[in-house]
Amino acid sequence: MTTNGHPEPADRAGRELGPHSGPITEAELLAGIEGDAADRVGSNARVAAMRADRAVLRGLARDAAPDGLLEAALDEALGEIDGDTLRKLGEGTPTSDRLPVSRVLPERFSLVTWLRAHPQRVALAAAAVVVLAVGTMAGLAVRGWLRASPVSSPPIAMEHGARPAAPAESAAAQDPVHAAPTSNQPGEAVIAESTPTDTGEAPGQPDFFAGAKLLAEGRLYVLARGGSSAKVGAALKALTDQRIGPDHSWEIAMGMPGSALASLDLPEIRQPVFASDDTEAVEVILPRRSAWTAKLSATPTALAALVDGLRDAGLEVTLHEVAKPVAIEPRLDADDVLWWSRPPSTWKRTVAAPVVVETLP
Amino acid sequence: MSRPDPDILRRAQAGDRDALDVLLRPELDRVFATCRRMVGGRQEAEELAQDALVKVIRGLPTYDGRASLSTWMTRVTINACLSWMRSRARHSGRRPISLEQPDTLAGEPGVAPGVQPDEKARLERALDGLKPEHRAILVLRDVRELDYEAIGAALDLPIGTVKSRLFRARAALRVALEEDERAGKPERVEDA
Numbered sequence: 001m002t003t004n005g006h007p008e009p010a011d012r013a014g015r016e017l018g019p020h021s022g023p024i025t026e027a028e029l030l031a032g033i034e035g036d037a038a039d040r041v042g043s044n045a046r047v048a049a050m051r052a053d054r055a056v057l058r059g060l061a062r063d064a065a066p067d068g069l070l071e072a073a074l075d076e077a078l079g080e081i082d083g084d085t086l087r088k089l090g091e092g093t094p095t096s097d098r099l100p101v102s103r104v105l106p107e108r109f110s111l112v113t114w115l116r117a118h119p120q121r122v123a124l125a126a127a128a129v130v131v132l133a134v135g136t137m138a139g140l141a142v143r144g145w146l147r148a149s150p151v152s153s154p155p156i157a158m159e160h161g162a163r164p165a166a167p168a169e170s171a172a173a174q175d176p177v178h179a180a181p182t183s184n185q186p187g188e189a190v191i192a193e194s195t196p197t198d199t200g201e202a203p204g205q206p207d208f209f210a211g212a213k214l215l216a217e218g219r220l221y222v223l224a225r226g227g228s229s230a231k232v233g234a235a236l237k238a239l240t241d242q243r244i245g246p247d248h249s250w251e252i253a254m255g256m257p258g259s260a261l262a263s264l265d266l267p268e269i270r271q272p273v274f275a276s277d278d279t280e281a282v283e284v285i286l287p288r289r290s291a292w293t294a295k296l297s298a299t300p301t302a303l304a305a306l307v308d309g310l311r312d313a314g315l316e317v318t319l320h321e322v323a324k325p326v327a328i329e330p331r332l333d334a335d336d337v338l339w340w341s342r343p344p345s346t347w348k349r350t351v352a353a354p355v356v357v358e359t360l361p
Numbered sequence: 362m363s364r365p366d367p368d369i370l371r372r373a374q375a376g377d378r379d380a381l382d383v384l385l386r387p388e389l390d391r392v393f394a395t396c397r398r399m400v401g402g403r404q405e406a407e408e409l410a411q412d413a414l415v416k417v418i419r420g421l422p423t424y425d426g427r428a429s430l431s432t433w434m435t436r437v438t439i440n441a442c443l444s445w446m447r448s449r450a451r452h453s454g455r456r457p458i459s460l461e462q463p464d465t466l467a468g469e470p471g472v473a474p475g476v477q478p479d480e481k482a483r484l485e486r487a488l489d490g491l492k493p494e495h496r497a498i499l500v501l502r503d504v505r506e507l508d509y510e511a512i513g514a515a516l517d518l519p520i521g522t523v524k525s526r527l528f529r530a531r532a533a534l535r536v537a538l539e540e541d542e543r544a545g546k547p548e549r550v551e552d553a
């Protein structure tokens with residue numbers, strides 16, 4: 001029976017073959033319909049009707065594909081593939097937090113290849129360059145206006161308990177690892193630190209304006225420290241679980257290339273450290289260092305948000321100047337590529353800053 | 362069964378637009394014809410064909426060359442069609458049959474001599490009432506003119522099952538046509 005409650009045509013066709021035909025299979029009936037076994041079943045009325053049905057079906061129009069079908073499909077599919085690629089580029093992860101620092105380099109994003117893959121992108125890129133040039137000129141004009149304005153150039157407000165910004169001498173006392181041998185010596189100068197104080201007062205604030213300037217020049221790295229493996233582990237987990245700061249002000253984007261890390265000229269920290277809180281047994285801490293890259297706008301606000309994010313994760317944070325720009329580029333995602341589609345007020349240059357996380361009491 | 366040029370295939374799998382064009386353009390009409398006979402309406406067929414082609418392009422890196430490209434694309438296309446038909450059935454029940462204007466049928470290219478527009482309309486109504494699996498195998502056999510082996514590859518069925526299902530599909534089509542004749546309303550449109 002069919003699903004409609006009618007007898008199976010196979011049964012009816014079989015019965016109509018008559019008593020001399022014997023049992024007939026579906027395969028034989030099919031062969032009769034399609035012309036391979038006409039002798040056996042060809043005279044059956046229902047089979048003949050099904051053969052006629054086939055002829056009508058084969059005679060139906062075979063419309064040609066409409067113009068532009070393939071082009072539309074290519075546009076859609078390649079656009080989806082590009083979107084996926086850009087999303088993946090923005091999801092690089094550091095691969096190691098052990099010493100010596102080693103990592104698999106993330107796949108490099110080649111702007112030239114990306115542009116060549118699609119002719120329309122060249123035009124888009126040209127338009128973006130024009131917009132960028134206009135935006136830069138406007139930005140310079142605004143910057144000049146801001147410098148001329150007394151309101152725009154106050155010293156950085158220091159919260160109570162804060163230390164003055166960028167005194168290399170005080171930084172040296174607080175940070176023996178990155179102590180500057182002389183003041184204003186690029187390469188190891190601590191701009192200021194953001195460390196919770198013992199008295200519970202608000203931590204000192206780095207000079208974010210100076211930091212943002214160095215950030216734009218690629219000459220800034222962020223050092224974040226925790227006093228125990230557990231503390232740093234929890235902080236790293238917090239950072240990797242929620243790698244994007246509020247309002248996307250910063251993003252922990254990927255591990256850092258070894259060459260870029262080497263250019264920071266960080267001191268070796270392989271020696272074990274013995275730590276005790278006076279009441280418990282002495283803990284042996286093996287110093288560890290992991291290197292990350294934060295993607296953020298080169299603005300004091302974004303830098304402050306990054307420092308706050310690291311501090312909220314339980315780390316002590318200092319900002320450090322290096323002599324030469326660190327050779328890392330931010331990995332672009334769809335938002336970065338489409339920056340021109342957002343309001344002009346949000347147009348900021350996106351940069352990458354090294355974030356070195358150490359377990360070191 | 363022809364295999365694509367390895368260099369063209371490799372470039373196409375890497376997303377090279379020109380290579381994709383070279384590889385896919387010869388298959389365009391077959392993809393569209395499959396969709397056209399699976400869903401009936403031309404506009405729906407265009408959307409479905411584009412969707413199927415997008416799936417082909419995105420899935421091309423998984424094509425290993427064991428089947429012919431045409432067979433592999435047929436499989437992707439048929440799966441897209443079946444998925445679309447099942448989704449439509451879930452969300453809106455059976456759609457009203459899309460009937461073309463009778464006066465446009467006679468002049469439509471490709472209609473075999475002797476096939477009357479009325480016959481074609483009846484056949485399309487009957488096809489629309491079939492289960493998607495039955496419709497698919499009839500389209501592959503009679504519209505695409507594939508042999509049993511290629512149909513088996515496209516539907517992932519052994520040849521014995523292909524023959525059995527094909528016969529049952531023909532039988533179901535005959536029943537539907539006879540019901541249509543009994544109803545004697547060639548211009549009717551089914552309700553959902």
